[in-house]
Amino acid sequence: MKIYVCVKHVPDSAATITIRDGSRIEENITFLMNPYDEHAITEAAGLRSQLPDAEVVAVCVAGPAAENTLRSAMAMGADRSILVVADRQIDSMLTARALQAAIEADGTPHLILAGKESIDAEGMQTMFRLARYFGMPAATNAVKISLEADGAVVESEKEAGSRDILRLTLPCVIGAGRGLNTPRYPTLPDIIKARKREVKKIDLADLDVSSPGGKTEILSLAPVAENREPREIAGDAAAAARELVRILKEEAKVL
Amino acid sequence: MSKKYDAIIIGAGVIGTPIAYELAKKGYKTLNVDKLPDAGEGSTAGSCAIVRAHYSTEDGVAFAYEGFKYWNDWENYLENVEDEKGLAKFMKTGSLLIKSQGHDWRKVKKHYDAVGVDYKEMSNEEVLKMVPVVDMHEFWPVKRPEDPSFFDDPAQMLEGALFCPEGGYVNDPALSAHNIMRAAEKYGAEFMFNAEVVDIRSQDGRVAGVTLKDGTQIDAPIVVNVGGPHSFKVNQMADGVWEGCNIKTKALRHEVMHCPSPDGYDYLNDGYHMSDGDIGCYYRPEVGNMFLIGSEDPECDPQEWVDPDEFYAGKGGPGRDNQLTDAQWKAQCYRLARRIPSLQVPNQPKGVCDLYDCSDDWIPVYDKSDLDGFYMAIGTSGNQYKNAPVVGAMMADLIDAGEKQGLDHDKTPFQFKMRYTGRVLDVGFFSRKREINYDSSFSVNG
Numbered sequence: 045m046k047i048y049v050c051v052k053h054v055p056d057s058a059a060t061i062t063i064r065d066g067s068r069i070e071e072n073i074t075f076l077m078n079p080y081d082e083h084a085i086t087e088a089a090g091l092r093s094q095l096p097d098a099e100v101v102a103v104c105v106a107g108p109a110a111e112n113t114l115r116s117a118m119a120m121g122a123d124r125s126i127l128v129v130a131d132r133q134i135d136s137m138l139t140a141r142a143l144q145a146a147i148e149a150d151g152t153p154h155l156i157l158a159g160k161e162s163i164d165a166e167g168m169q170t171m172f173r174l175a176r177y178f179g180m181p182a183a184t185n186a187v188k189i190s191l192e193a194d195g196a197v198v199e200s201e202k203e204a205g206s207r208d209i210l211r212l213t214l215p216c217v218i219g220a221g222r223g224l225n226t227p228r229y230p231t232l233p234d235i236i237k238a239r240k241r242e243v244k245k246i247d248l249a250d251l252d253v254s255s256p257g258g259k260t261e262i263l264s265l266a267p268v269a270e271n272r273e274p275r276e277i278a279g280d281a282a283a284a285a286r287e288l289v290r291i292l293k294e295e296a297k298v299l
Numbered sequence: 300m301s302k303k304y305d306a307i308i309i310g311a312g313v314i315g316t317p318i319a320y321e322l323a324k325k326g327y328k329t330l331n332v333d334k335l336p337d338a339g340e341g342s343t344a345g346s347c348a349i350v351r352a353h354y355s356t357e358d359g360v361a362f363a364y365e366g367f368k369y370w371n372d373w374e375n376y377l378e379n380v381e382d383e384k385g386l387a388k389f390m391k392t393g394s395l396l397i398k399s400q401g402h403d404w405r406k407v408k409k410h411y412d413a414v415g416v417d418y419k420e421m422s423n424e425e426v427l428k429m430v431p432v433v434d435m436h437e438f439w440p441v442k443r444p445e446d447p448s449f450f451d452d453p454a455q456m457l458e459g460a461l462f463c464p465e466g467g468y469v470n471d472p473a474l475s476a477h478n479i480m481r482a483a484e485k486y487g488a489e490f491m492f493n494a495e496v497v498d499i500r501s502q503d504g505r506v507a508g509v510t511l512k513d514g515t516q517i518d519a520p521i522v523v524n525v526g527g528p529h530s531f532k533v534n535q536m537a538d539g540v541w542e543g544c545n546i547k548t549k550a551l552r553h554e555v556m557h558c559p560s561p562d563g564y565d566y567l568n569d570g571y572h573m574s575d576g577d578i579g580c581y582y583r584p585e586v587g588n589m590f591l592i593g594s595e596d597p598e599c600d601p602q603e604w605v606d607p608d609e610f611y612a613g614k615g616g617p618g619r620d621n622q623l624t625d626a627q628w629k630a631q632c633y634r635l636a637r638r639i640p641s642l643q644v645p646n647q648p649k650g651v652c653d654l655y656d657c658s659d660d661w662i663p664v665y666d667k668s669d670l671d672g673f674y675m676a677i678g679t680s681g682n683q684y685k686n687a688p689v690v691g692a693m694m695a696d697l698i699d700a701g702e703k704q705g706l707d708h709d710k711t712p713f714q715f716k717m718r719y720t721g722r723v724l725d726v727g728f729f730s731r732k733r734e735i736n737y738d739s740s741f742s743v744n745g
Binding site for chain 1: 561617620637646649
């Protein structure tokens with residue numbers, strides 16, 4: 045039985061991001077595994093022990109540098125990995141088709157996990173498109189997954205304090221939320237073992253996938269201007285509190 | 300309008316504030332000017348604030364051991380001043396110096412004996428009892444994870460450690476500087492923030508005062524450069540000062556990592572500060588049950604000398620700006636993971652990236668200058684936090700001897716008597732005119 049985990053190679057949220065050519069992120073900064081995907085990998089490694097002869101395979105569609113992210117995925121528990129090498133930015137429609145083709149070429153999925161979204165594009169589309177192409181049910185923002193003989197019971201967080209409990213037939217696609225687990229980060233022995241595991245590389249062109257006509261292009265990217273200036277709120281505690289409430293209401297507009 | 304003081308101190312970090320405190324106690328009317336909004340907000344805030352005694356020279360050991368006494372007696376040192384932010388705490392975990400080829404520990408042991416430092420020799424088994432998560436194999440020489448031999452199985456065992464029970468760290472270095480500022484204010488010391496010095500004025504071979512970015516001129520017959528990573532820029536503003544230093548300072552970029560402690564090990568409460576030259580790291584507990592992992596600057600690691608203004612503005616690009624890098628994150632965490640095989644290393648780097656005010660031989664310059672009235676407490680090279688209160692006392696005595704008693708410190712070096720240990724230190728050791736001191740470790744170890 046195979047559990048596929050789709051992972052994305054994203055910029056470190058703490059990095060100083062610069063935009064090149066108006067439409068792409070300068071790639072010399074730290075890139076790492078999308079944080080939601082860490083929950084997906086950790087969950088897959090836990091579920092593996094519940095399934096006979098289960099194997100966890102991490103799959104990524106990105107440039108060659110994403111091998112590092114797949115090494116991280118294997119250090120965190122994936123048995124092996126597949127990198128679909130794309131030499132350009134592609135949209136979620138094509139990414140989902142590439143993931144589908146790579147998974148189909150590899151084996152029959154019992155379950156497909158992914159992060160509920162990526163922290164760079166935040167499109168929240170790829171996992172649903174993948175489910176659609178496979179004809180599988182999907183659930184997102186999973187905070188609990190229980191595998192049963194003929195399905196998966198997923199607790200899906202809607203908003204704070206509210207959960208749907210869903211029963212999905214298998215195979216299915218599940219998007220991991222932050223509440224699903226605590227990521228199990230690798231020890232050095234895990235990292236050493238992952239160095240010897242396989243990263244199978246497939247060229248996107250060799251997968252023979254194409255968009256069904258439509259596509260999304262990024263016309264331009266612009267950095268968010270950080271313009272934070274500290275301001276001291278003077279006066280006694282009561283006056284300072286009043287001023288703080290006024291700022292939160294009138295300037296920040298969060299109250 | 301021109302204001303006048305007895306002494307202007309450029310910088311209000313953990314070295315600048317005790318100099319103000321000690322000078323104010325001697326009756327000097329002092330003003331600290333700092334370009335940041337509060338005391339200790341510059342490179343002091345990024346300090347690992349380790350309090351340890353092992354240094355490569357006997358004077359270095361004595362100086363640090365003297366510092367222990369101040370941290371141990373913090374409230375009394377501050378004369379029980381109240382600080383609205385609370386007081387910094389000395390976390391006396393004890394300090395383990397791993398015996399390795401990365402440290403000249405035999406020399407340290409000799410210095411410990413000479414100075415009278417309280418310590419105990421530990422076997423590997425005793426270290427394991429204290430820190431059950433460690434693997435006491437030898438991993439020397441220090442390597443980077445890019446080097447395939449990094450992952451080779453070790454063959455030899457280490458030889459144990461020197462344990463100094465009085466060592467540890469200060470939990471909030473910025474707050475410690477703030478505490479000293481509040482203590483200094485009780486003696487009339489003044490502090491001016493958001494004030495950047497752009498010129499140091501002099502007349503007839505003597506310093507006359509400073510000019511701020513907004514054009515404000517402040518006069519004083521004594522100016523002390525405690526500019527931290529900006530020290531070389533401040534020296535260059537003063538006539539002949541930079542040129543008159545045989546030992547120069549530069550700003551060195553430095554990354555410190557925060558990695559979670561292994562499951563089930565309460566490092567925050569049960570752990571020790573450790574200096575581990577075998578893997579080129581030092582580490583201590585950090586809030587959140589983290590390992591704070593610093594680098595001992597092994598030769599295989601790149602050194603990035605940067606412009607401090609560009610660095611703090613986040614400019615210069617990856618590896619030169621104030622963001623952690625993935626390569627160094629892996630280098631420092633994986634090195635510690637050799638010592639602690641159960642350490643789990645997250646994918647995202649977390650920690651602190653700041654600057655050392657590094658001197659040519661990693662030993663500070665505590666001295667007068669070629670411009671009368673202009674003094675320096677610079678080149679702290681990442682290893683002087685623990686000494687800061689002692690430096691304050693020493694600099695105040697040096698300045699007083701030069702200005703009130705007419706001592707020519709270059710000809711007859713000032714002899715500083717330490718308050719607690721009673722040892723006398725030849726302050727000429729820290730002279731700007733010295734030749735490079737090859738006894739130095741040329742690293743953060745000093």
